[in-house]
Amino acid sequence: MRTLKELKERVRRFIDDVAIPLESLDIERDVDALDDIARTLRRQAREAGIYGPQLPREYGGLALPWLACAELFEESARSLLGPIALNCAPPDQPNALLLDLLASPAQRAQFLEPIARSEKRACFAMTEPAPGAGSDPSMLQTTARRKHGKWVLNGHKKFISGGIKADIAIVPARTEEGVTLFVFETATPGYRVVRDIPMVTGYQIGGHAEILLEDCELADDAVLGVVGKGLAHIQLRLEPARLSHCMRFIGRARRAMDIAQGYVNERVSFGARLAEQQQVQAMVADSHIDLHASRLLTLHCAALMDEGKSVKHHSSMAKVFVSEAVGRVADRAMQMCGALGISEDAAISAIWREMRPFRIYDGANEVHRSALARRILDRNISP
Template identity: 40%
Template sequence: MITATHPAPTQRAADLAARVERFVRDVVIPYEKDPRQDAHGPMEELVAEMRAKARDAGLMTPHILPDGGHLTHRETALVLKTSGLSILGPTALNTAAPDEGNMYLIGKVGTQAQKDHFLAPMHRGDARSAFFMTEPAEDGGAGADPSMMQTRAVQDGDHWVINGRKAFITGAKGAKVGIVMANSGTDAKMAATMFLVDLPDPAIRIERVMDTLDGSMPGGHSVIAIDNLRVSADQVLGELHQGFDYAQIRLSPARLTHCMRWLGACIRAQEIASAYACKRHAFGKPLIDHEGVGFPLAENLIDLKQCELIIDWCADVLDSGALGTTESSMAKVAVSEALFRVADRCIQVMGGTGVTQDTMVEQVFREIRAFRIYDGPTEVHKWSLAKKIKRANAGH
């Protein structure tokens, strides 16, 4: 007999995940057909209604402890996976991007005053947030390469004045808290600084909400113009000119929490496709008995388990105190590509039904396709890993 070496989850995480799963299945999933949603995500009225129920159930922001501490990354993996069983689950429970990553970052590097003013209402689920980093391609701005950042922050006495444009800013419409990343360096030497801002602000204007393939996140993704935004020195998040370092503190866990949530969504898609294949008959027997249907679902089980294991492995690295940049890149590539295969197979197994909105499988497919790009396209992560391989072999 082979003894498994994969450690069991802590009891507190297992208990919490069980409560989250019951809430998502019993309360959130019925909202999936609610008309208060459009191509840019659930509307504010729906978000508030679901969050009120999560608050009443004692499950608002479940990965944050009552004392303000955080579950371990391994524990968070179990809880966020169950929150993702519905596309609406992360929004209802306040475990969604970009808020989850923004809360994590402010909790790590914010001052106590910043935590009281910006973080506390986010923890309560009373405020959504946006992270202003990516810029429009037509401006030659930062995307996968943040060193191309065009947005400038210029010091003016005890204040900073920020000008620029941002793009693909998730949740900007309706957000109350913003983290703006700008080039605070000189023409000769670039440096990045992050600034905390209250939203809405007349200096931060939404040019348009973009029409994108995905549509699960409140507020959608916006193109933003920043015109003479004036912020005080106490709105600097962390230290001046350390924005790139803070981005890494945020991005490694945020990449992984994306993986956790979308794993939950694909587990649900697999449940739906499997039930369909077992009930639907063709050519004299259930679809599941045809190898062309049964084998893809079996392959999905393998991919889903591999995703779970690599998420837990990367979570353990982060829990050790390591930055986990390499490991999170590996996990992001492996999980996003595997989950896309899972979602694609679910669509194929369900045939015509799979491409309709009669079930949530079609939306999961669209969301996972976008996931292969955001928080770093697969190709950029592979390129980064290849550079590390080259450095490791220099001189050999």
């Protein structure tokens, strides 16, 4: 078994030598091109022995604990294509985790195995247009009603990451018993992708779909987990998903700062290198402080998950802090590089565009702050 240090070095070389050179504006928002390049990169990642750090061994993964995944996810995310290459990118990284926890043996064979092996893609279709579910899953409007021995789903989903040309859908819907999760093939009649919604970010496998469910009939074996327990099941996906985002975005911000540091060490202005200017030095120092604190918060949560403990509270704190900290780092890197930073000649602008939505992904930061404060005050939790 390779040591974590050896695996990290393999990932670093793969990112520098294979993934980063393939980044291109031509593929940034091209769903078909991203699928093609994902197949190529994942084959190469398998050959390099770094595929699927978080995936079970029976599906070709490394089955690493969260602390080890944190280091490899960060390293992979220095490239905009890195997490895609290792199949540790959303939405399928948390989709596979959820299926691993809840799927029946038949569902594992039909859905989890092809996702883990990169033979199929899945989307998690929760978000809805107003007044439907967003940061508050309890506002879910999509319904699933029993009719002639079938579940009949009707609803409208929007901003669904990975939804374009996904083969599998995991869909929360409201039933008489409560919110319930369903997993099924997207070829099912009544499931229709309306469009790919243009977003500020790029390099998203499967884009961001708007989806209609119109009398979509499903058998009982489409239920994922327990009928009526969907809200609890959703949290099984969301808590580690938040933390996985932190791991990846730390890597993104680190790449931006590496580029910026190289630039200010070379660029001369007003008779001195930018690196000699105190205002630039302050931005560098603040960015390293933000990244170090972000990494420690993330690793602490990862250690708790490895111990089998709930990270509902700590992952919310990490998500809020890290999403804002990496945004500050990317913004400083852009400022330090001037025109280069806002151009497409460097990766900083693409990284900067990705950072802003992180404050919305997996629950808006304002919602997390409110939930944290209520929990702290209700339980009188000491700092």
